[in-house]
Amino acid sequence: MESILIKTAQLLLSLSILVVLHEAGHFMFARLFKTRVEKFYLFFDPWFSLFKIKKGETEYGIGWLPLGGYVKISGMIDESMDKEAMKLPPQPWEFRAKPAWQRLLIMVGGVLMNFLFAMVIYIGVLYAWGEQYLPTENVKYGVVVNDTGEQIGFKTGDKILTVDNQYIEQFSKIVPTIVLDGAETVQVERDGRKVDVEITGEDLALLLKSKGIWEERIPYDINIGRLAKDLPAQQAGLEVGDVLGDVDGKSFDYYNQFISYLGTKKGQEITIDITRDGQKMTKTLTVNEDGKMGFNAAFNNPEGIFDYKTIKYGFLESIPAGINRGVQTTGNYLKQFKLFFKKETKAYESLGGFATIGNIFSPTWDWAHFWNMTAFISIILAIMNLLPIPALDGGHVMFLFGEMITGRKPGEKFLEYAQIAGMILLLALVLYANANDIIKMINGTF
Structure with missing residues (x-):
């Protein structure tokens, strides 16, 4: 519950900042061209507002419906649908009285502000925290593949080499590259041989729906990091810091082998060897029906195992690096957007609403991630x-x-009808996206 509240708080803070800045873009260009702005609102305010104050010609406020925000510009057909004002003759301070090029800049001001703000954030993030990633070549133990990955054709233990014979420097970007670039093959090392895994349109659809298809395989070199209350590990007397050894006399090379073995022993008794303060001992416990013992694993220096790469940026270095990241992110999102028009990918099924957006935030408050x-x-x-x-x-x-x-x-009548049609379409898209979230929650796939 706490993690949900933290994610929700981050989502609201993020959207509030972005909405205010977007509308500020419209506002600044409107004021630059001496166009009257009647309202500047964070969130929508049908029937009433939570807060409002008037300064000069503009009323500033906070609405109660957190679906965005708006600026009401005189002489413009917008969300307010103020048809009575549009019946009067145009006034010099109104939007409709301005030259087309000025109206164009007023309209794109919000979008420009969003793009520029993203670049500024990336510059600041790289300067403050730098960049850390796992090089693909350093995933030396291969990957642990889930059911979706196996369905596509990957196997646990595969070492990912290239995508369409192109090396991807950052391991975390391999799956996005497969999806966004419509890769046809992935080259892996399997049992000492180089193998091509073919990627079909159906595979892309699976990738879009999945939360992931693999994770890095880690050696079986773990301690108990935290014990869950009243679950088998604690009840058997295991303690934080215990080093795990053989289970039922079986040794494991990799952590996933240990997890798989526990899955075969649901509801059954096992013996596990541990080392505590240099002393070896054996504990007996019963694995629960979920195939778990009830502890969090503390891997012995996983960053050392995988040899992460860290890049630090000086202030001047962070500027082109941040702009480049913003350009790359924009390009990648445009590639993702194009997938919605490819029938075989079924990308429309992955369209998500507020819950999906909120879920991309960290369950703990991490400013770099935020x-x-x-x-x-x-x-x-x-x-x-x-x-x-x-x-x-x-x-x-x-x-x-x-x-x-x-x-x-x-014609103003045409613009009025177009505005209504657009609002209906947007409402339908919002309802569809959030319905997808609800269906995923019901199906347990969120």
């Missing part, structure tokens, strides 16, 4: 807002480009 995720969401918001859907910035931009090309403004 800012990385906030930058990522900022890029998502920028791209999504550029979609040519009425009610989004991209829809307004689409009509403005049409006006700039043809020299004719769309």
Whole structure:
């Protein structure tokens, strides 16, 4: 429960920051071109607001419906649907009275702010924390593959070499590269031989739905890190720091072999050798019905086992590195977005709502992770807002480009109907995405 509250708090803080900055982008360009802004709100305020204050011509406030935010710009058909004001003659301070190029900058101001803010975050993160990753070549014990990975064609013990014969430096980027680049083969070392694992469209669909297909295989060199209360390990007298040895006289090379063996002994008694303060002893316990003993493993220096690579950046070095990360993240998200239009990937089934977004945050408060995720969401918001859907910035931009090309403004009645249609479509997408989350929770696949 605590982890859910922490994730929720991070999600609300992140979205609040991004919404305010997005709307500030519209606000600044509107004020630059002497366009009146009637309202500037974090969250929506149908019927009432939680807080509001008026300064000059603008009312600033916080709404009660946390689905975004808005600025109400005079003379513009937007979420407020203020049709009465649009019936009056245009005034010099209104949006509709401004030249097309000024209206275009006002509309793209929010998207520009999101992109720039993401770059600034990445620069700050790299400067403050640097970058740490596991090189693919250092995953020297191979991978432990789950059911989805086996279905695709991978096997536990495979050492991942290349994707479409291209080496991927960061191990964590191998699966995203397979999905986003539509890889056709993955080269692995299996039993001393190089093997090609073919990737089909159906495999890509499985990858999109899965939380992961493998993890690094770790040697069976573990201590007890934490004991769960009233579960077999504690009841048998095991203690934090005990070094695990043979089980039922069987030795293991890798931790996954130990876990697999426990899975075959559900509800059965086992004997386990341990070493405590240099003294060897044997304990007897009964594995629970989940195939667990009830402790968290403390691996003996896993970072040393895998030899992580750490890169530190000076301030000047962090600027191009942060911009490059922002550009790469944008490119990768655009590749991911294109998957929704490929029928064989069934990417639409993986579309998630607020629970999915919240789940990308850490269950503990980690500022480095928080800012990385906030930058990522900022890029998502920028791209999504550029979609040519009425009610989004991209829809307004689409009509403005049409006006700039043809020299004719769309009729206000047409814009009004388009705005309504766009809002209905967006509501349907939000409902669909959050329904997907609910279905995943019911099915236990979230």
